[in-house]
Amino acid sequence: MGMTVSFLILAILTLAGGVAAMTLRRLVHCALALAVSFAGLAALYVNLGAEFAGLAQLLVYVGAIAILIVFAILLTHSSETELQKVFSPAGIAGALLALAVFAVLAWAVVSSGAAHSAASVAAPQTSMREIGFALMQRYVLPLEVIALMLTAAMIGAVILAVRPTSGSEPAETQAPRNPELRA
Amino acid sequence: MTPLAGCLLVSSLLFSVGLAGALTRRNAILVLAGIELMLNAANLNFIAFWRFGPHPEFLTGFMFVIFSIAVAAAEAAVGLALILAIYRHARTSDVSEITEMKG
Incomplete structure (x- = not known):
């Protein structure tokens, strides 16, 4: 098959x-x-x-x-921005590195048993009911941890991305940190 | 070629494309996109091993993909927020022009 x-x-x-x-x-x-x-x-x-x-x-x-x-x-x-410089100066080296990584991965896949084992498994029958039971019983701790992590990540993203409004922040951060770029 | 080997080859190609993009592009957003592609390649591997592995009824690889998608969502949100913060500070999102950590 x-x-x-x-x-x-x-x-x-x-x-x-x-x-x-x-x-x-x-x-x-x-x-x-x-x-x-x-x-x-x-x-x-x-x-x-x-x-x-x-x-x-x-x-x-x-x-x-x-x-x-x-x-x-x-x-x-x-x-x-200008469309001339989309690739970094070390672009050739990066592309060659990615090619080498692909060569190693493809060699590993082809030379492993995965390419030759003829075992064709029937499609596993998973219902939403089983997935729900697995999420609520066996994987309930990872589910809670991921919920906490998502909340923390969203709060962190909002804190990072919200533009600091002038007047509400302390005076020492008010000064332009990079005057030649702000001009 | 067996279906498992086909999945693994597609996934390694996708990983290499993502790696090449993350290493060669100048724009920080596309570097993040390359990292997302690499993460997706790993997810495809999990699904393939779950589908063609010995015990699909335990849903192990399947659950790993669900949690990995959630982690990727958090990673993308924080990464893009970081890129926005850096852009506000340095007025560029070009990774080869952002050369100093001290502002």
């Missing part, structure tokens, strides 16, 4: 979105390609039988993170 056609199409969509997101010059196009890649990955999860994870991926990544990235691009005026 080989890979199904739908898996191949979704994998190509996901990878094309990822490559486009990392190579396009205009940042808004990059954000769009990133959203396509995330959506393709969500479809891959559904294809592999993890419907709940696919829906969570769609909600969180396409619905929240991609939109957050678009907001960040617009707020930092990154779409208005």
